[in-house]
Amino acid sequence: MTQIILPALSIAALATVLAVIILIVEHYLMDYGEVDLTINDERKYKVTGGSTLLNTLKKENIFIPSACGGRATCAYCKVKAVRGFGEILPTEEPLLTKEEIAQGIRLSCQLKVKNDVAIEIPEELFSIKEFKGRVEAIDDLTYDIKLFRFRLKTPETIDFKAGQYIQFQAPEYGDIDESVYRAYSMCNVPSDQTSVELMVRLVPDGICTTYMFNYLRVGDEVTFTGPFGDFYLRDSDRRMICIAGGSGMAPLRSILKSMSPEEIAKRRPIFFFGSRAKRDLFLMDEWRAFEQEHPDFTFIPTLSSPAPEDNWEGETGYIPSIVEKYVDNVAEAEGYLCGSPGMLNACVDMLVRSGMPEERIYYDKFE
Amino acid sequence: MEELSPFVIFFASIFTSNILLTNFLGMCSYLSVSRELKTAWGLGLAVIFVLTCTSAVNYWLYYYLLVPQGLEYLQYIAFIIVIAAFVQVVEMIVDRVSDRLYAALGIFLPLITVNCAILGGSLFMVIRKYDFVQSLMFGAGSGIGWALAIMALAGIRRKMSRRSAVIPALEGPGIVLIITGIIALGFIGFSGVVQIN
Numbered sequence: 001m002t003q004i005i006l007p008a009l010s011i012a013a014l015a016t017v018l019a020v021i022i023l024i025v026e027h028y029l030m031d032y033g034e035v036d037l038t039i040n041d042e043r044k045y046k047v048t049g050g051s052t053l054l055n056t057l058k059k060e061n062i063f064i065p066s067a068c069g070g071r072a073t074c075a076y077c078k079v080k081a082v083r084g085f086g087e088i089l090p091t092e093e094p095l096l097t098k099e100e101i102a103q104g105i106r107l108s109c110q111l112k113v114k115n116d117v118a119i120e121i122p123e124e125l126f127s128i129k130e131f132k133g134r135v136e137a138i139d140d141l142t143y144d145i146k147l148f149r150f151r152l153k154t155p156e157t158i159d160f161k162a163g164q165y166i167q168f169q170a171p172e173y174g175d176i177d178e179s180v181y182r183a184y185s186m187c188n189v190p191s192d193q194t195s196v197e198l199m200v201r202l203v204p205d206g207i208c209t210t211y212m213f214n215y216l217r218v219g220d221e222v223t224f225t226g227p228f229g230d231f232y233l234r235d236s237d238r239r240m241i242c243i244a245g246g247s248g249m250a251p252l253r254s255i256l257k258s259m260s261p262e263e264i265a266k267r268r269p270i271f272f273f274g275s276r277a278k279r280d281l282f283l284m285d286e287w288r289a290f291e292q293e294h295p296d297f298t299f300i301p302t303l304s305s306p307a308p309e310d311n312w313e314g315e316t317g318y319i320p321s322i323v324e325k326y327v328d329n330v331a332e333a334e335g336y337l338c339g340s341p342g343m344l345n346a347c348v349d350m351l352v353r354s355g356m357p358e359e360r361i362y363y364d365k366f367e
Numbered sequence: 368m369e370e371l372s373p374f375v376i377f378f379a380s381i382f383t384s385n386i387l388l389t390n391f392l393g394m395c396s397y398l399s400v401s402r403e404l405k406t407a408w409g410l411g412l413a414v415i416f417v418l419t420c421t422s423a424v425n426y427w428l429y430y431y432l433l434v435p436q437g438l439e440y441l442q443y444i445a446f447i448i449v450i451a452a453f454v455q456v457v458e459m460i461v462d463r464v465s466d467r468l469y470a471a472l473g474i475f476l477p478l479i480t481v482n483c484a485i486l487g488g489s490l491f492m493v494i495r496k497y498d499f500v501q502s503l504m505f506g507a508g509s510g511i512g513w514a515l516a517i518m519a520l521a522g523i524r525r526k527m528s529r530r531s532a533v534i535p536a537l538e539g540p541g542i543v544l545i546i547t548g549i550i551a552l553g554f555i556g557f558s559g560v561v562q563i564n
Contacts, residue, residue: 005445007441010432014445029459089470090406112466 084117331355393484422506477493
């Protein structure tokens with residue numbers, strides 16, 4: 001009997017002693033106590049040291065965009081470290097440019113708060129919250145784009161600028177054993193404070209869009225953080241050239257629909273909407289009605305490869321060349337673009353070649 | 368076994384019986400953390416510390432707990448538990464002392480737990496029937512020898528990354544193994560000076 005019990009007891013005793021030693025060491029070594037966190041020189045927080053900057057900020061209800069969950073792959077969680085953080089870490093190096101490193105930009109998911117620290121983040125991030133909502137409607141816009149409408153539960157209202165986006169959280173489902181965040185722009189107007197509408201195109205094998213298309217049902221609870229982004233209407237007198245493709249219509253719908261009639265008369269927006277064929281077009285009636293309502297607004301749907309049965313009489317071909325056809329003085333206008341990187345880069349190139357300074361081109365690129 | 372001076376054991380385990388270059392123990396972290404001299408030095412220090420301490424603790428554990436109870440056959444599991452606990456402690460120390468080293472070592476720090484050089488050190492100590500001082504010297508010497516080997520390799524890899532054109536098929540572990548073989552040949556050349564096994 002002792003032959004069985006003795007070894008088991010010995011090993012158990014040994015493990016216990018070592019565990020106690022580890023706990024004691026942890027207690028003395030890993031306790032950083034309370035430290036001061038200073039943000040933008042003016043806001044001061046008392047936080048418990050020891051965890052990452054990203055998580056420390058989350059505890060203070062400051063949400064830094066992050067898509068990879070702290071694995072140093074998405075590089076969304078960049079902040080400017082002013083003091084209190086050591087040298088750049090090997091895990092950060094591949095994700096930061098030389099200029100960013102020189103400016104002190106760091107990945108907040110890799111930095112640990114161990115002593116008094118100071119950081120700088122854009123002021124807008126303070127209004128970012130985590131929202132819980134309920135799916136109110138899911139409508140088909142085309143065969144692969146759906147409109148999702150979420151009614152907010154907690155907090156009950158959201159303040160955002162037209163053109164901004166939220167990070168939608170897809171929970172674990174099916175074979176996917178990790179929750180992911182993906183960014184989608186609001187397509188409703190900010191005055192509609194109690195709900196959020198998104199236009200989502202199904203990405204083949206996309207973790208988040210597959211969840212939204214195949215698993216999410218009306219009545220389900222959803223979680224998202226926001227609002228994020230610096231794609232919104234700038235105050236000026238210049239004509240607006242808006243270009244979007246597919247679900248890139250979302251932020252521009254929000255921006256255009258939230259403009260007052262006087263503003264539309266002043267800015268004379270022209271909206272080029274690119275699709276492949278007629279079956280990819282959506283909300284055409286809504287834009288036609290908007291055009292009727294505002295004589296200074298022009299809507300130009302274009303198809304890159306219309307099907308023969310489409311009987312398409314509108315514009316076809318490459319958006320950059322169509323823009324030049326409709327707008328005389330491109331150089332004096334302001335550009336608002338949203339869509340796939342390929343289309344966007346071509347359009348930005350065209351606008352720059354026509355003389356529009358790059359700082360007057362605002363865009364929201366899908367990634 | 369003839370009584371060897373602890374100092375002979377100490378120097379022999381660094382040079383002529385280098386645990387990595389003559390026994391080829393502790394290869395996985397040796398191959399993967401030898402890209403940068405600084406991280407190699409950090410991991411080397413960690414191995415020296417863990418190897419020395421675990422040799423002492425495991426000596427005590429083996430001769431004062433396992434042998435009297437007739438539980439020698441539990442040596443593997445007992446040694447591994449001690450090593451694992453020590454690595455935890457070292458991990459916390461590194462985390463506290465150097466962020467950069469902590470991030471650079473990343474997954475390899477916990478991997479010291481399964482670094483066979485460390486377990487090998489404890490097992491050799493038992494097989495070769497060292498006394499306490501000999502074990503301590505052997506542990507420290509083996510750790511230093513391991514650190515020396517990984518730093519030598521890191522230095523060579525750094526020079527190589529700047530100057531040499533390596534055949535694509537041999538890039539990475541391939542060329543590193545060949546270099547290690549050549550270094551080992553050099554070390555084996557000294558093995559006639561003193562033998563501890």
